Every structure is written in C-alpha cells, then in structure tokens.
Amino acid sequence: MSTTITERVDELPPAEQAIVTEIATACRILAAHGCSPGIGGHVSVRAPGQDAFFINSFHLTFDEITPADVMKLGFDGSARHGRHRVSPGWEFHAGIYQQRRDVDAVVHTHAFWVTALSSLNRPLKMRHNLCTFFFEKMAVSPDDTFEQIGPALADANSILIPFHGAVTVDRSLGRAAALMLNLEDMARLDVTLEATQAPPMPDERCPALRTLVDEVAGYLELTWELHRRKVMLPW
Numbered sequence: 001m002s003t004t005i006t007e008r009v010d011e012l013p014p015a016e017q018a019i020v021t022e023i024a025t026a027c028r029i030l031a032a033h034g035c036s037p038g039i040g041g042h043v044s045v046r047a048p049g050q051d052a053f054f055i056n057s058f059h060l061t062f063d064e065i066t067p068a069d070v071m072k073l074g075f076d077g078s079a080r081h082g083r084h085r086v087s088p089g090w091e092f093h094a095g096i097y098q099q100r101r102d103v104d105a106v107v108h109t110h111a112f113w114v115t116a117l118s119s120l121n122r123p124l125k126m127r128h129n130l131c132t133f134f135f136e137k138m139a140v141s142p143d144d145t146f147e148q149i150g151p152a153l154a155d156a157n158s159i160l161i162p163f164h165g166a167v168t169v170d171r172s173l174g175r176a177a178a179l180m181l182n183l184e185d186m187a188r189l190d191v192t193l194e195a196t197q198a199p200p201m202p203d204e205r206c207p208a209l210r211t212l213v214d215e216v217a218g219y220l221e222l223t224w225e226l227h228r229r230k231v232m233l234p235w
C-alpha cells in the first residue's frame with residue numbers, strides 16, 4: 001500500500017475527482033434541505049476496489065464543503081487523501097462498508113425532524129406513500145457505537161440513532177442522499193401526527209407502494225437529479 005497522501009483534488013484520478021465532487025454536491029443538497037443544523041454529520045462513498053472511503057471534513061458545515069474538503073480514509077482510519085479534521089464517527093462508515101458489500105454510500109445527519117423521530121425510539125410509521133422506502137427497512141440502534149449500529153443495521157437501508165440522528169445507506173450516493181432527504185420530510189409528518197389518533201397505512205399496502213415509488217417511478221434517482229439542478233452553482 002502506498003503511503004503517499006495526496007492533497008489536491010487534481011492529484012486524484014478522474015474517477016475519484018468525480019466522487020469528491022459528488023460528495024460535496026450531496027453536502028450542499030442536504031444543507032439546502034435543512035439537514036445540516038451545525039457541525040456534524042457525514043457523507044461518504046466507498047473508494048472502488050479499495051479498503052477505503054471518501055468522507056467530508058468534520059470541522060465544516062455541509063453548506064461549506066467543497067471538493068477540496070473531502071478526504072479519503074482507509075478502513076483502519078489512516079489518511080489516504082487530504083489532511084482534514086476527521087469526525088469521531090468515521091468508524092461506523094468503515095464498519096458499514098466492510099459489513100455490507102452492497103452499500104457504496106453512507107449518509108449521516110442530525111437533521112431536526114430525523115432527530116426528533118429518533119428520540120421516539122421507534123421506526124418511522126407509514127403515513128405517506130414515500131414512507132414505504134423504509135417499510136421493514138429501518139432499524140433502531142441501541143446506542144451510538146458501531147458495535148451496536150452494525151448488528152442493528154443488518155440488511156436495512158436506514159437506522160435511527162436515538163437522541164442523535166440517523167444513517168441511510170444505499171448502492172449509490174444519489175439514492176442514499178435522497179433517502180435522507182425523504183426521511184427528513186417523512187419524519188416531520190410522523191412526529192407532527194404523533195400526538196393525534198391518525199392511523200398509519202396498513203402494512204399490507206406497503207410492499208406494492210414501495211415497488212411503485214422506487215422501481216416504477218424511480219423517485220430516489222429523480223429526487224437526486226432535482227436537487228442537483230437546484231444547487232449546481234459555482235463552488
């Protein structure tokens with residue numbers, strides 16, 4: 001393994017330059033959607049074919065992140081590209097990539113409504129067609145450590161971390177980020193209705209609705225493209 005740590009984006013191969021740009025774009029999108037209330041939260045992408053991943057610097061808010069603020073870390077935490085402040089939460093990204101070969105992107109935020117939902121200490125209730133992305137695909141972690149998050153996540157696409165926030169995972173950053181944007185909206189609906197007697201959708205309706213919104217409508221991919229169009233301004 002090379003010990004050389006690159007510093008500038010233009011020192012990366014083109015495919016990796018595209019990844020750091022995509023991460024910075026996702027950070028900007030999440031910030032525009034109110035998912036970045038302050039310092040904290042991370043967006044990462046697996047480095048293809050390597051025991052490593054790209055992740056945003058910890059000391060900046062999502063709306064401040066540019067491609068130059070994205071670093072590459074080995075699964076052991078060693079720096080491979082960029083010399084930035086590393087979040088204490090880097091370990092669960094490395095853990096998830098090693099545990100889930102089907103996952104190539106991880107998004108973690110402390111978005112307000114996501115965090116409010118997490119503090120109810122239960123999965124999202126099915127109160128909208130778009131909730132069905134999380135039907136039987138959302139876990140709740142006993143605490144903030146990867147020792148608990150890893151086994152609790154299992155094959156889910158999302159996990160609530162009570163009194164903290166949530167993590168979404170998927171095969172692409174566009175899908176993982178769109179899942180988080182959707183979760184913030186669905187969490188707002190769920191928490192707002194919590195004090196009422198409004199019943200959630202019957203479970204038996206959920207699998208077909210998820211197929212419709214995901215596989216037929218392509219909602220996550222369209223959501224990612226929508227938000228890319230909205231935030232694509234010069235860095």
Ligand SMILES: [Zn+2]
Nearest residue numbers: 040041089165
């Ligand atoms: Zn956190």
